[in-house]
Every structure is written in structure tokens, then in C-alpha cells.
Amino acid sequence: MQSLWMLLASLFFACMGVCAKLVAATHSVVEIVFYRSILSLVLVYALVRLRGVPLATPHWHWQISRGLVGFAALVAYFWAITRLPLATAVTLNYTSAIFLAIYLVFTGHRLNAGIIGALALGLTGIGLLLKPSLHADQLLSGLIGLGSGMLAGMAYFSVRELGARGEPESRTVFYFALVSSACGSLWLPFSPLHPVDLRSGVLLFGVAAFATAAQLAMTRAYTRAKPLLAAALAYSTVVFSSLFGILLWNEAHDAWSWLAIGLIVLSGLAATHFSPARSARRPAP
Numbered sequence: 001m002q003s004l005w006m007l008l009a010s011l012f013f014a015c016m017g018v019c020a021k022l023v024a025a026t027h028s029v030v031e032i033v034f035y036r037s038i039l040s041l042v043l044v045y046a047l048v049r050l051r052g053v054p055l056a057t058p059h060w061h062w063q064i065s066r067g068l069v070g071f072a073a074l075v076a077y078f079w080a081i082t083r084l085p086l087a088t089a090v091t092l093n094y095t096s097a098i099f100l101a102i103y104l105v106f107t108g109h110r111l112n113a114g115i116i117g118a119l120a121l122g123l124t125g126i127g128l129l130l131k132p133s134l135h136a137d138q139l140l141s142g143l144i145g146l147g148s149g150m151l152a153g154m155a156y157f158s159v160r161e162l163g164a165r166g167e168p169e170s171r172t173v174f175y176f177a178l179v180s181s182a183c184g185s186l187w188l189p190f191s192p193l194h195p196v197d198l199r200s201g202v203l204l205f206g207v208a209a210f211a212t213a214a215q216l217a218m219t220r221a222y223t224r225a226k227p228l229l230a231a232a233l234a235y236s237t238v239v240f241s242s243l244f245g246i247l248l249w250n251e252a253h254d255a256w257s258w259l260a261i262g263l264i265v266l267s268g269l270a271a272t273h274f275s276p277a278r279s280a281r282r283p284a285p
Contacts, residue, residue: 006221006233012214014240017081017090018248019206024082026200030191032078032207033071034184039208041177047216048170055174059165063172066158067179073151074180080145084138085251087242088129091261092145094235097268098122099153100160107157114274118267125263128256173215231272235265 020032027035048055057063073093080089098119105111130142155176162172196204221230238261245251253261 005217006230007236009214009217009221010234010237011240012210012217013237014244016207016210017086017241018244019203020078020081021086023200023203027194028191029075029078029082030187033074034188035204036207037177037180037184039205040212041181043212044174044177048174051170053168053170057171059162059167062158062162063175064179066155067176069151070155070176071180071183073148073155076144076148076151080141080148083141084145086245087238089145090241091238091264093148093152094268095122095126095146095149095264096152096156097271099150100156101271103153103157112274114270118270118274121263122267125260125267129260169219232269235268238265
């Protein structure tokens with residue numbers, strides 16, 4: 001029953017993607033990332049104060065590096081969402097589990113047959129998703145979406161290290177929102193600004209609110225459900241995103257796309273199962 005929290009988190013993550021894709025009609029990616037970060041900062045700050053978690057950290061260099069990499073991953077992810085079918089962008093971002101396994105191998109963890117199989121599946125799925133499934137004018141956006149997965153994997157590696165050092169997750173999420181807000185503030189003056197009306201305001205708030213709600217639901221799922229089952233259910237975000245894409249934008253996927261998505265999901269599950277980070281949580285994008 002506790003695993004239903006992960007299904008709820010996956011639905012919220014998909015809703016965040018829907019809001020981002022809708023508001024992209026009137027706002028740039030930089031604006032979306034800025035508003036998502038600043039609104040999340042307010043929400044997470046309130047949560048941290050409510051829980052009585054101190055904001056001072058002895059691991060500020062890890063927090064800053066995680067925030068910078070996470071910000072870059074967020075920009076790449078939203079760029080892909082606004083230019084690719086929703087399920088495709090989400091799937092490319094979820095290659096983060098594959099990249100996390102690679103980073104763990106490079107940091108001294110033993111490479112086993114399960115990880116090798118997961119990487120082979122993932123690379124095959126990525127190749128199918130980028131080459132036969134995307135039009136030539138979508139290839140760059142596809143590579144940027146893949147980059148969001150690579151950067152997200154680096155961010156999750158930092159989160160894993162912070163957790164091993166005893167950092168509360170709420171503090172890590174707060175610093176991520178803080179660093180992302182600062183980066184967005186520095187970038188925003190160099191990007192065209194658009195007025196925020198009622199529709200775009202609701203959508204921008206939805207991006208931040210759904211991301212925060214998904215984070216909370218995901219945290220509860222990982223703390224109360226079996227980690228591997230929760231990780232498997234996390235990939236239901238791809239299913240929800242596919243349904244939203246079909247219903248809202250009439251996004252059709254051919255057989256190559258579904259095969260590629262399936263291989264990447266299986267690869268992520270295998271990487272989660274065989275990786276030393278199998279119990280690590282997946283932070284919100």
C-alpha cells in the first residue's frame with residue numbers, strides 16, 4: 001500500500017512536465033527554470049523551518065556543486081520537454097540511473113555482469129530513441145535531453161554522497177533550490193522577459209508545486225516501501241507522460257519509440273537493482 005506513494009509521485013512529476021510544456025508557449029526555458037526554482041525555494045524553506053532542520057551545513061562545497069549540476073540538468077530537461085514529445089523527453093532524463101551506475105564504476109565500485117547488461121540495454125535503447133524515432137530537426141533536442149539524464153546522474157551521485165555524510169534530504173533540496181534560483185537570477189537579465197498573466201502564473205506555480213509535492217511523495221515511498229519496488233514504480237512517470245502526450249498533444253509513438261522506451265526503462269531498473277546505489281532516492285528534477 002505504501003508503494004502507492006511512488007505512483008502518486010510519478011503522476012505529479014508527469015503533471016510538472018505538462019505544466020512546463022504548456023507554459024513554454026509564452027515563456028522561455030530560462031524563465032520556467034527561474035520561476036520553478038524560486039517558488040520551490042519558498043515552499044521548501046517553509047518545510048525546512050516547519051521540521052526544524054538547521055540550514056547551516058558543513059558540506060557546502062558538495063551542496064553548491066550538486067546545485068550547479070542540478071541546475072544545468074533542469075535547464076536541459078525543460079529544453080527537451082518543450083521541444084520533444086513529453087514521453088521521449090522524460091525517458092531521456094530517466095537515463096540518469098544508467099549514468100549513475102557508470103559514475104559509481106568510475107569511483108571504484110566493482111563492475112558486475114548485471115551492470116554490464118544494464119548498460120548494454122540502455123545504450124541500445126538510447127540509440128533507437130535518438131536515431132530512428134526522432135526527426136532530423138529533433139536530434140539536437142534529443143541529445144540535450146540525453147544530457148539532462150547524464151547531468152542528473154551526476155547530481156544524484158552528489159546526493160548519494162551527501163546522504164552518506166549525514167545531510168538531511170530537506171536541506172539538500174533547499175540548497176538545490178537556492179543555487180538554482182541564484183543561477184536563474186543571473187541568467188534572467190540576458191533572456192527576453194514575458195509578462196505573467198493568470199494562465200501562465202497558474203502553470204508556473206504548477207511546475208513548482210507539482211515538483212515539490214512529487215518530492216515529498218517520493219521520499220515517503222522510499223522510506224516506507226521496498227526500495228526496488230519503489231524504484232520500479234518511479235518509471236510509471238513515463239507511462240503517465242505518454243498518456244498526457246497522447247491526450248493533450250496527440251503525440252504518436254511508433255514501434256521503434258516504444259521499443260526504445262521499454263529498453264531504457266528495463267535498463268534503469270537493472271541498473272538500480274545491481275548498482276551499489278540501489279537504495280538511493282531519486283530527487284525531483
